[in-house]
Amino acid sequence: MTDLPAKYRAVSSSADQAYHSNDHASEAGVSGDEPYSTIEHIPAAARTRWTYFLLGCAILLPFNALFNATPFFLSRLAGSPFYSTFTSYLSSVYTLTKLVCQFYCTLTSKQSSSSRRISLSITAMTFVITSLCLSTFIRGTPSTFFAFVLFNAASIAIAASYLCTAVYAQAALLGASALQFMLSGQAAIGVVVSSVQVASSVIAIWGSSPKSVLTVAMRANDRTEETAARIFFGVSAVFLCITLVVYTRLMRQPFHKPVTGAMNHHPGDGTPDERIGLIADQRRIASTDSNSHVYRVFGKNLIFMFSIAYVFVVTLAVYPAITARVRPVDPSIHPLLFTAVHFLVVNIGGFIGQSSCSFPRLVVWSGRKILVLSLLRTLFIPLLLLCNVERSATTPVPSIIHSDILFMIIMLTMGYTTGYVSAVALLAVSSLEHNPRLGGRREDVDVAATLGGSCMILGLALGSLSSFGVQAML
Template sequence: MLPHISATDSGAVYHALPPVAVDDDCDDELELTFDDSATDHFVVDEVVDSRIRWVYFMLGCAILLPWNVLITATSFFLSRLVGSPLRATFASYMTTTSSLFNVFALAHATATSKQSSPSRRVFWSAASVTLIIVLLFFSTFGYYQPSTFFFFAILCAISLAICVSYLSTATYAGASLFGAPYMQSMISGQAAIAVVVSVVQVVTSALSVWGSTPKAIAAFISNDGVGDGTAEQDSARTFFGISALFMICTFMAYAWMARLPAYKATVGILEENVKLEGALGSADETGGLVFRNTDQENLEERIQIIRVFKANIIYEFALAYVFVITLAIFPVITITIQSTNPNTHPLLFTAIHFLMFNLGDFFGRYICSFPRVITWSATRILAFSIVRTLFIPIFLLCNTVQGPSRDLPVISSDFVYMLLVGALGLSSGYVSTLCVLGASSLEHNPRLRQRREDVPIASTVAGFCLIVGLAIGGFGSFGIRAIICHCNPFMN
């Protein structure tokens, strides 16, 4: 039987899936059988619309922009918490609470993804993120009680996490329908925005500490990193202002893309399903002309999510564990590591360390656009994820000293330390991208059994597991910090 060929307004060509899919790189031997309805499933040939890829690149930036802005503005938050007992654990509280609320919000967003328009979710969530970042921008112009500012910052972090949950589910679902090139573009955007923010942070930090004498640097260190807060304030103000402008640009770009025929032909099926649900619901309420069992449909949807979760459990566990290790170390532990050069200002050293991680993360995601460096084997990806556990003891051997210490660090080279931070970011970006691409690939993941309708669910569930990993890693950072404090009482 010849494959059925059809064209859409986007110019992409669709062909029927073959009756049997075999992945030579997969560790499981799985024979797939299909009935005559197999011709109803389609995959997209590699016809890529660069305009849509760039918009998804911007949406990828928007998904992780709030998190990266909060992380890189940690020094600003700490400068406003001087004198508060919450200052020492602020970073752990911020990462843990935001990740925890992100889990619950993402769970709700995933469960209700078929009852809400993806476009509407993107519009409202992007607008909300922009508003919160604007509030953070204005917070740099005033001074508040440390306890008041602590709860304000935590509330903003939680609000951003909730909004990003709905933004990410809608964006992942749309990109997964377009195919792997668009997913990879969106994932690269998530890392690229972190690099941009870090570059801005390095520049502003360098300008603010330019001309600092060794005596002033030593006084800054001995005072537990407490200065007048001007440098941190100016840097954060720049972050928040640029981020708000970028979110506005992303909002406008998505509004333009949503009107393209290619977008309507591909993602429009999700919009039509929502409209159909609403029409059927109205019929039930007004005249009972259409009889539906809503509970049964919800049950079937939950069964589909559970089925996809079980099928991709290896990918999902590997993805979650990547961020368990990353968040357990970065930035809660890494910001405590000081330069061994007394002439290097801690603010500049911290800014460079953020840049090194984000550069590594970006290149880790970017290299996944080259087929030669991609592996689709779920067990091999899981092994990569587990091996990253070694980063925990390695970073504990670095210069994690906040005061005088009798013991010299095993790793006392700033150059080696920066390489380790870059390797942490590189492995995080590379392995997490492999997990996301593999979990939602019809061509390379036989566990999906060629069900095209499972692709958006697979990518959304993978995103949920990512957030779970962030939450667990945030909690784990408390334990690792306790180990450091036990070994070095000057960190208490």
């Protein structure tokens, strides 16, 4: 993956020399004064980018692990009054908790160490995922299990909020390349999880009829979901541990310290002795200054923030609430496998969409053009409602699209545009060169990127609520 030009970056000059010196030499034709040779620089840059790729995976892995284990959760709640509404409760608790916490983390992003937030949040998520793994060995009452899962969902949402804001801010300071790798990691983890789901579906339906598979899936004492959840939670916990170790080692590298130092250091005027007397005053005004800073950046970049949020409003309004109810037109295709494949197709589209932003010619920098692309995605809602969706006998919306291939093409396109539009909006809003709304202020870059990540969560929450209205049309 090639780097974007050095002019897109927003780290301090010392950090530029330590991390981006090779880019200046190759792209701008200027030799830097960095203490690292080209041979040393290449593995340093690659190590940094792939570390942020892992961090991108870690941001969404707990979310995917939580919702991928829904069959296991439902098997423990079978026969209880919580069974029919559990999925709605789970998604609502997660998205609303993360929305509130993300807002707080964004406002306080300048008041604490981003490196410390990343380390502590990954540690917290590891403990939560481990507790969910241990729950597969223990059986209790449905009400206790219901409360346990929702508590863990809220805990994951809180930890993920701290992780998301800190990673977005650091990646933005490192430049477009690191930010792109982080976004690709988010998309890649979705592909991996969906691939596991498809493989599990193939194993489940092997040699069985659709009716028999659905019957087995509804049995409360079935062990398949329990074993699958145990393995997935265990692998997720191990992956988070590996990510924490890799990130900790990166933080100790000399070539990365200028970047974290530029972000975690809050400069002041005067000598050290003079600054000691100002600590009390600085603490009193820090919160006010930080809040006004965030509001100013948000207001000036509202067009990007709306575009990012609306991308996920449209996506979550129909996916998976409506798309999971689409049934194959071909009777030889098993519905369980059909649904699993459609998840995989969407995630592959998202991965391709985000990865395509690594090619500079495909990146759109104009805020108005990005807004138009975001608004055009509204067309996916009526398109999917016209597919072969399970609907009531009195629904006014007919089924017109009777093609499994066309449905998958629509899902691939929706996934691609979700990844592409959200990625270009994040790249554009944090670009000093292409976003005049930043006014050349480097201190606004990480705030803009963090706000963009927060708008993603806002879009997810609003989209989840919108799905109830879309489902009412069926």
